[in-house]
Amino acid sequence: MDEKTRDSLSAALNRAGRSAEAGLVKEDGTRLTTLPAPFLRTWRIIEVSNRQNAHPVLFYVGAGAGQAYLLTGDPAAFGKVTTADGSRVADTATAERLARLYLETTRDTGRLTYVVGGVNEIRFRPGITGEDAERRNAVIARYRPTIAPPQARAADGGFTVTAYTVREQELRRHTLTVTAAGAVRDKAETLVDDLPVPYTL
Template identity: 30%
Template sequence: MDTRRIITHVRGALVIGALGMVTVLGGCGGAGGGAAATTPTEAAATAAAAVHTRLAEALAEVNPRLSRQITAATSDLNEVSVPGMLQGWEVFEIVRIDNPHIPTSIVAIDGADRAVVLSGHPERFATLTEGGVQVDTPEAALDLVGFFLRTTRDTSRLVYPIATVDDLRWPTRLNADQTSIKEDAIARLREQIASPSTTETSSGWTITSWTGDQDTVVRHETTVSKDGAVTDAATTIAEGLPLQRALGG
C-alpha cells in the first residue's frame, strides 16, 4: 500500500503544529520591499499545516489525546493510498517523531471532517463502507482486503503481510535453540504460506492471506461482499517463533 508523506518540516519553511502557522526561514521580499511570490516549498508547508489543523480538529472529540499530539507538532502524517471504491475518505498514519516507541495511529477522515481511528479497531472499518460501495471484481476485493488488514491492525505489535515464508522477519542473531525453531518453522510453513488468493462466493469473495504478528504466523480468511462489507476470520498457524518483535529488532 502506497503512502505519501505530509511534510511537517521542509527546507525553507517550518510548519508549527496544527495551527496553520508557517515561519519562513531566510530572506523575504523582493526588490523594492514588495512581497515575495509564494514558492512551491512554502505552498507545500502551508498545505501540510492545513492538513494538521483539519485532522486535529476532527479528532478533538473522537480522540483528544491524538488531537493534542498533532497540535503539539510531535507527529508526522503519512497519507495512505485509499482504494478507489472508498472515494470521499482520506487515511493517515500518525507517526510520533519525538518518541518512536509510541505506536503509530491510523485515522480516516471524510469530506465532512468525520474522523475514525482505525488502528486496532477492525469493527470500525464498516464506517468507511456504510451505505454500500461497489466491489465488482476479485482485484477490487483483494485491494480492499489488503487496505483493511493494514489500516485496522494492532499497531502496538509488529504486524506485516507475508506472501512467502521468506517474508518472515527474523532477528539477525539467534541462539542454537532459536535457530532450530526457525529451521523447523520454515520447513513446515513453506508449502502453506502463499500470495493472497481469491475465491468467488454467492455474495462476493473470500480472500486468503497471511501475516506475521510478533511471534506468530496468522492465516486470514477475509470475506468481502459486493457492497463492501468486510469480515475477517484469523487463525494462528504457528506461534512461539523467535521473530522480530519491533522494527530493527
C-alpha cells in the same frame, strides 16, 4: 499535507472524542500520509506517525465529510468508513488491497504485527542457532508452499481473501469475507505460536 488538512483532521478527531489523537496530529514532527485505497470514493485512510516524539507515535484514521474514525485497534471502525464512503469492491485485486489495508490499519500498533507475503518476509532473529534454528527451518520448509500475498476469490456476491500475518511470535492465517460494499469479517487461525522472532517494537 497542508495545515488546513491537518487542522480539519484534528478537529474531526476531537468531535469523535479522540482528543489525545487530535493533539498528536497537531504536534511538531507528526507526518500525515494518505494510503492508497482504490475502493474509497471520497474518504481517505491516513497514517499518522511521529518518530521524533519521546514515545514514537503510529496510528491510522479514516477521514471524510468532516468525520474521522480511529482505525487502530478497532476493526469495526473500518466498516464504518466504507459504509460512510459508499465504497464498492468490484474485483479481486481491489478486495486484496482492501484486506491488506484492513489488516495493516486496524492492528494494535502496540504489538509487533505485519502482513507477510512469503516465508522470506518473516523477520526471524538474526544469528540464531540450535533449537531456534531448527524451529525456523521447520517453519520455512512447512509454509514456503503455503504463504502468499493476500489472495481473493469471488464468493456469494463478494470475495473471500486469504492472508497471513505475524503477530509477535505467532504466524496467523486470516480468512476475510469482503462484501461488495467493503464490509469485512475476519476469521484468524494461529498456525505457529513460537516463532523465533523479535516480538517487541
